[in-house]
Amino acid sequence: MSDDFLFAEDTEEELPEEKGTWKVLIVDDEPEVHAVTKLALSDFTFQDKRLEFVCAYSGAEAKQCFKDHDDIAIVLLDVVMETDDAGLQVAEYVRNTLHNHFTRIILRTGQPGQAPERDVILNYDINDYKSKTELTAQKLFTVVIATLRSYRDIIVIEENRQGLEKIISASADLFSIHSLEGFIEGIVQQLSSLLGGTKDAAYITSAVAGPHPIDEENPREFFVFTGKGEYAELEGRPLQEAVTGEKLAACHRALAERSQVYEDEYLVAYCQGKSTHGSLLYMSGLPRKLTAMDKHLLELFSQNVQIAFDNVLLTKDIEDTQREIVVRLGQAMEKHFSDGKHIQRMVDMCVLLAEAYGLSREQVEMLKLAVPLHDIGKLKIPSKIFTKAGSLDDSEREVMQNHAEFGYNLLKDSKRPIIKAAAKVARDHHEHWDGNGYPRGLKGEDIHIFSRITAIADVYDALRSKLHHKEAWPLDKVLDVFRSQRGKQFDPSLVDILLRESDAFEEIQQRYQECEPAALK
Incomplete structure (x- = not known):
């Protein structure tokens, strides 16, 4: 056997980029249960996101964990700990005190007789009930996958609800700058949730509107009108300050070609409006590869959102014109x-x-x-x-x-x-x-x-x-x-x-x- 083979250089395996984690809370008074659960789920990934474990060894610790973490996807909750119903008290606390109806609660018990499954399912807002003896590694994997899918769908529905709520709130007072922001922010949030929940997004326009007015003498300069995630603090900033490098080049390409640019981690969509300049929708931190349906939704968005935005600006312009007429009439009377x-x-x-x-x-x-x-x-x-x-x-x-x-x-x-x-x-x-x-x-x-x-x-x-x-x-x-x-x-x-x-x-x-x-x- 040659030395070249024996001492060949190791090649680093290219690890897939992680796009966040699913937070799982393990609540059990037996340390061995924590260790076995982590081991069984150590290589678990779902939608390119691994599991992040949080541990609690009593009902009181579990309640504190829920205070410290508002993004727990699943809790694997032991029933019998410091008291015979400690787990049930935690479930009651999560649902009725914290009003957390998103986290999926899976009860695990080694003593089913202490809390009969039928009674627990009827009386407590839990999502599954398992005996520890029946939870093999494969069954644990299966129940976590199914539960995460449920959690993901609930979060998407909630984001859609919040986005729709922002749009409805904005439509009640379209003449307000804050409503204009809320209108776009609500639509962007809905689209973001439909694409699986992107972390960061920005709506970039050359329109003379918003809390940081754009210089009317330079209308072709694009600014961040509203943002989400890391772009929330960049509203009113020029495009070249909000994104750089290849992402900025992608934005210029989308503007020049009036098209959509799709990359693995981000996308840029040109939004054609009544004006010749249009706007850009930029999203990064994509949770997954976009499907044909995702791209179709994005195309519908880009075709219609700028027209809606232009209409809101036009309505506001009409109102501003009426206001100016009133003020000027008053000034004319003053001189008279x-x-x-x-x-x-x-x-x-x-x-x-x-x-x-x-x-x-x-x-x-x-x-x-x-x-x-x-x-x-x-x-x-x-x-x-x-x-x-x-x-x-x-x-x-x-x-x-x-x-x-x-x-x-x-x-x-x-x-x-x-x-x-x-x-x-x-x-x-x-x-x-x-x-x-x-x-x-x-x-x-x-x-x-x-x-x-x-x-x-x-x-x-x-x-x-x-x-x-x-x-x-x-x-x-x-x-x-x-x-x-x-x-x-x-x-x-x-x-x-x-x-x-x-x-x-x-x-x-x-x-x-x-x-x-x-x-x-």
Whole structure:
């Protein structure tokens, strides 16, 4: 025999890349059972994932393991340990205290008479019941395979449920940036679970949207819009910072060819939309080789998700356009009445009051857009009344008061929520808490909260500002007016907020002041 053969170099066997583990908890008070179980399952793999064992030697230790690990796939649970029903107590704890309905529970007992199988199956939410004497190595292998398949399918169903829940939540408010993210995140999560549960994923787009706005002057630069796993922290980052090397080259290839690129560990799918740029779906940590059905699902996704994304952006763009029109109309009125920066101050004061009062984010945003139109009815009032230096006579005052109804009539027929809210604010912001206001003599909470908030901001700004017919009042005199009118002209709770936050109100007044304000004291 030649020396070359005797001393030939060893060749390292190429081991398959592991793609995670299935966590198995062994609960038994006999150390030998732990050793035998590990030995019997030492070479076990399922979907290219081996088993990771966690050991507990009592019911109390088992409960602690479930607190420490939220991803246990299977528990091999002895019934009789420190007590005759210790295992049953663990099963009860997992299902009813931790509300863990994912982990598969296999009871093992060496004393079947202590816990009859029929009673245990009926009374406890377990998935299998085995006597230790019947669990040969082959049977243990079989039951673990079957149980893992069940666990895998349950996790896929749960991920699909969570993904669908995100899509449904997003569809309730498609104008929100957070909803836009949730919409895409939910779809990506569903697709990820259908492919077997990928670890990491990113949706990459050139659209000008998201929490980190993309430079409109460079629309062809692609950014991570939403991510999962290691890409969750990379949202708003450029493509070349999120992926590198051959993966970045695969992304460029998918963009150039407008196609899908499949590799063993990752994939890149081009998503064609209404725009010419499209988007990319990148997924890594694939749990298994993709089947023809997987690729078909991915193609359906890439054909439709960008169109859905574009539609959401279009809807948002329409809403943003409506908002801009309202703001610009308010600014135009401001110039017409020579009120300086009255609208800007009003908006900020109303937002301050609304947030302190406890209105929702959506309500605050609605009020913010309605306030600029609160005096739109003054467009129908003769300009000579506005420019009059002295006090108005009774007939002039009546004409002036008509601006509330004029404003309401101008806006009331709109079906847009913002304009409908503005119509009520225009009509009712001169109503008084005690019912002595106009035009309808509403009282207390019959006056919409938007109008009650606007009333306080309007009067505060009017008193603290220099106008053509008056000088600005000092702050202490203005606050005295609100104290005296608490519960009369104004909502008491809103007056309390104003008095408490007077420094913040004054900061707004100073921020947008065009002329010298009155002395603070």
